[in-house]
Structure formats: C-alpha cells, structure tokens
Amino acid sequence: MRFRTAGSGRRRRAAAAAVVAAALLGGLSGCGTESDTADAAKLTPSQAVSRAAETTTGLTSLRYRVTGTVPEHGRIRAEASMGVDPSVMRMKITGIGATTDKPVEIRFVGGALYAQADTKVLGDTTGKHWTKAAPAVWGSGTADNRSYGVLPRQLEGSPLVQSTILAGARKVRETGTETVDGTRTVHYAGEVTSKGLRKAQTAARDKKTRELRMNGLDQFLGLSLRSGSELAMDLWIDGDGRAKRFRLRGDTRGLDAKGREVDTGPLDLTFTFLDVEPSVDIEPPAADDTLDLAELVGGAPKP
Template sequence: MRILSFGSVPRGVTGAVSAVVLFAGGAVACGGDGGSDPARGEPSGVTPATAVAKAAAHSADIVSLHYRITGTVPEEGRLEADAFMRTDPPAMSMELSTAGRSGNGRLPVRFVDGVMYVGGAAKGRSWFRADPATWGGLTVDNDSYGVLPRQLEGSPVVQSTLLTGSEDVRRVGTETVDGARTTHYRGTVTFDGLRAARDAAPDEATRERRVESLDQFMGLRVSDTLTMDLWVDGDGRAKRFRWQARTDGARGGTGGGPLDLTVTFLDVDRPVTIEAPPAEDTAALVEDAREVLD
C-alpha cells in the first residue's frame, strides 16, 4: 500500500505520513423555473429552484448519515468510499480505496474529537493518529494531512446544497436511486451564482447555508463552472448528487484536472457510533502535529 497523496501536506509531515506506507504494507485496506409536474408526484407550483432550496433546508437538519462515494478526482483518478458521519459532536468514519492502491485495498480513516486515525500496522499497533485534524468544517479549517482528497474533506450534507446557487436549474426526469423514487435536477454552478444566492437569502438560516455552500465551492477550486445533478426523494430530501468540473491546482500550481464525483445518501438519521481506536492500539503519525502546523 502507499499513502494517498491527495491535497497538500503540511511541511514536515510528508515524511511521517510516508512512514505509514512502510509499516502498513498492503493489508489495510435560485435558478430556473420549469414548473411542476403532478404526474411525477410533485406538488403544483413547486419549481425546480424551490425543490432544490427545500432539499437544502432539509439537509441542514441531518444529524447522522451513511453515504457512498464513487468517481474520479484530480491526481488520483478513480476512487470509492463508504462512510458514516454525525454532526453533534462531529465525527466521521470512512473506508477509502483508489485505483492506485495495490490489491484494491481499503484504507480506514476516522475523525473523532479533533484527531485523525489512519489504519496501518507498526510496532504492534493497528492505527496511526495525528492532531489537530478537522473534517467537515470550513475549507480553511479542514486538515487530513494529505490522506483525503480535498473533495472528501467537506461534509456531504453541505455539499449537497450547492445547486441552490444555480441560475439554470431544471428538471431532468424521475429515476430510482438505491430503491427510492426520486426527481432528478441539473444545473450549472459558478462562484458568482452562489454569491448572488447568498446575498438574496430571505432569512438568516438560509444565508448561513448558502455561505457554507460558497465555501465548499471555493474549496473545490473549480476552474470555471461546476455541473451538478441532484436527485431528490419523495420526502423532498437529497438522495444523491453528482459533480462534474475541471479544477485548478492549489495556488495556481499543479494538481488540477477533471472532477467527476457521485455521492449517494444511503441511510439518514439512523444511529451512528464512531469511536476512537483504543489508545494502546495507536501510534503517533508525527510526534506533535501542532508544532508542524505552527
């Protein structure tokens, strides 16, 4: 196995992260109108923009989630992940695999109480830890020490709301997603569109959601326009979303490329337990990550 080279790694951490490779081996694995269609089970007068906005409002109430990610990201190519998250207190557990991982092994990653744990094997321990580590926060706060791609450092609950910034959202049709009947919407999203949606927010709660959406869009480093598909279930909640875009590298450097990522919500608000590995079964990824970041 090799450690993932997603995103930027803080200076001084690269060597420590690479140590996981040596020890772990290969075992670890506002927009458009379009009208409504009562024949599809949509209430009369509900436009695509309204349906998308309501789905975003529902997402704000999610407290726990089981979700699946598939697609391609810049630099690493194809990936798959199965993950669980909760919002209060924030925590996430994921098993990630990429096309470049030997033997299609899956890498377990957890974020609990501000600490990141990465599955490995060294000195009789099964996990490496690093802190401070943040997942699911604002883009500037997220830090997975290069283990996760930046697209996976944000909360999918917030990411599902990006289509609220589209000025051309339209209804595509109805489809079954993971056994649920859904309405499929599509639109293009730009920085200017999201900023306009933020400024036009009718209340503080909506504005806050749109500020978070704008932050997530900026973190993706989309070159120009993001094409987004959103599938909304019969309860008006996001069931799946897909991003397609061209991205720029960090600070204008290398690392950009095509992005095509699909996230499916499997179970919402069912009990989720995410715990830190036993302390005796972890080894420090770096001796003091705070000093590295300072």
C-alpha cells in the first residue's frame, strides 16, 4: 500500500485561495514581496513569531534536515520527508545504531515503524534487511509517540509543531537578517520554560492560539529537559512568514534505576526546512524483506 500526501487537487485549491486572498488584501502575495517585508516590519518580534507558528503548522508536508547533538547518542545528521494526513515519515539518519557513521533509513507508514537492521542478531537466517514494529506513532503528542527506542525522543515530534515553541517565550528578540539555505530570513531568539509556556497558554485570547500554545508545551516536554531549566531557541522566519530554520539548546535529564533524576547531557539540534508542501510518497519495504517483530516474539512488541 502506498501513502501519498499533498495532492495536486489540494495545491490547486490552496493556489486559488491565495489568489482570492491577494485580491482582498490589496495585492499581497506569498512569495516574499516587498509588501510582505513591509507588513512583517510592522510586527513586534513576539507577533512575528506567533504568526509564523500559525502559518507553519498549516503545512501538510515537508522535507527537512536535522543536525546537532542528542543526549545518549552524540552527533547526528538526518534528512527526512513527512506528511501530515495521514502521518507518514521517511528519514535517513547518521549517528544512531551500532554503526554510527553509516546512514540508517527509518519509515513510519501505515501505523508501523520500519527500520533498516541486521536481522541476523534477531535470529533471522533468510537475509532480510528491515524490521517492522507496530503499532507505531510518529509526529503526534508526546504521550502518543512510539518509536520503540529506535529514534531519539527529541526526533519523535513533528518539526512543524516544534517550530512553534518560541511563541510561548516571555520575551522574544530580533537579532537581524540572515540568509538560510539561499533564503533571506529574519532571526529571532528567546528563552522558554515550561512555566512560561503554561502562562502563555492561559493568557491566549482565542481557542486557536490556546491550542498552538498547548501543542508547543507538549513538544517542549518531549525534549526531556532538566526540571526547571530553560530552553534556548532561535527561529529564522522567511518572507512568507513561515519557519525556515530553528535551533533548540538545553540540558536534559533522565531517571536512574532508583527513579532519581540524573543529567543525560546537552541537547543542541538545528532543523532546516528544505522544501514546503512537496509531494510525499512513502511505501513500506517489501514484505519478503521485512522481519515482523510481532511474529518473532509471538505478539505485538512493547514500547
């Protein structure tokens, strides 16, 4: 079965809506025009970041890159494509697994996780190249995500939602303009805490904003930061008012065998959006090349 997102019909409807909006708003377009820049210049940093949160979470598909340091893994680099409805993702990531310098491909499709693996260590004698675990969830709420330890926890959330976390900062500052991956952007920065995010959610004036703040808080909690610590976040916004890049930095924690909180090291991840609304077509690996872990253990695998 093949899963496809961002069909041509949806793009035509979106394009038609953009034309109507442009006519109603006096000729503004979504292509980073001088009118866009002038409009953005009227916004405060907090307003610009809040607008980017709304605009970015409206996307239905994305191609992106992740680089940086993840606790308990070290340096990682990944490129991925994702779709929102249905939730699908394909990623090639370097820095996890037994061979940390070799990319590993991971797919979430059809409610299952597929990962390239050496199935011989699991007792397979037929030379399969993939494992399957289900049910699996990626890109949802922190409590629902399930990658069976294959992905670092910080990569289980959707980057579209993670990009909104800065909207809950008490203060946001503009640091200048920068070119990111060939795109001119405005750079914003701030520090975020769980307490501040909860206050921002309570202070939200409407349901949509309240939901955005709630989802941002959820993704903040999914980063496993040390209790009471701040998350330093940078956000680069393009001329269309969308996130182009964001960076997350903080100290993380885990639990030892006695349930006590212990430091697990620094988190420093940068996400760059390479293409928005691409066509995303993800298929499961061939069944005869896949080892189903549920069959191996005689039941569904436990997270």
